[in-house]
Amino acid sequence: MNLFNILSVLSQPLLKDTNTVNNVAELLMKGGFIMIPIILLSFISVYIFIERFIYIRKNAVVDETLVDKIIFDIRNLKTEDALNQIRNNNTSLGRILESGLNQTGKSTKDLEGYMEATANLEISIMEKNTGYLGIIAGIAPMLGFIGTISGVIKIFYNISLADNISIGIIAGGLYQKMICSGTGLIVGVIAYSCYHYLQMMIDRYSINMQRQVNEVVKVM
Secondary structure, three states: OOHHHHHHHHHHHHHHHHHHHHHHHHHHHOOOOOHHHHHHHHHHHHHHHHHHHHHHHHHOOOOHHHHHHHHHHHHOOOHHHHHHHHHOOOOHHHHHHHHHHOOOOOOHHHHHHHHHHHHHHHHHHHOOOHHHHHHHHHHHHHHHHHHHHHHHHHHHHHHHHOOOOOHHHHHHHHHHHHHHHHHHHHHHHHHHHHHHHHHHHHHHHHHHHHHHHHHHHHHO
């Protein structure tokens, strides 16, 4: 077997994959102009999810060992040591505890107020842009239904122009209708799932964070 034949054999799977990708792209484009915003929304959903997932994963860390060290320092009146440990821990919990330790000497109610305000701010930052996922989850299927309506309109328009009604005339509009509806629903489901997954991450962190903050407040 010469080199040319070897390259031909090796390139066959790649050509098949390329043809598959091209066929999928062509299929999507046959859905009509309404596919453009639907596909755009899918990219936006993926971007928001990945960006928020990375941020939350990095900042929503509850280091119980760190909290134990801070409690130990506070009990031994080493507030500065506790603050230094917190500042070296660049997480949401660290910033919340720092806001309370900076107010040492004030009443417990005031300390809780400062930390609660910081906690609310940190949670709001984590939820940044996640609302768009909820919007996309609602809009994408609606755009798909708009494509469905336009497909039905196309069917009846073609029927009105045709002398003889054929299955090809009807199928042409149904083609567009099915592609738009299916793609819109898929994008909507993905956005909906991403939104609630991020919310679950935030809720889980919020519960753990409140538990650790309460432990620190008890010794302040």
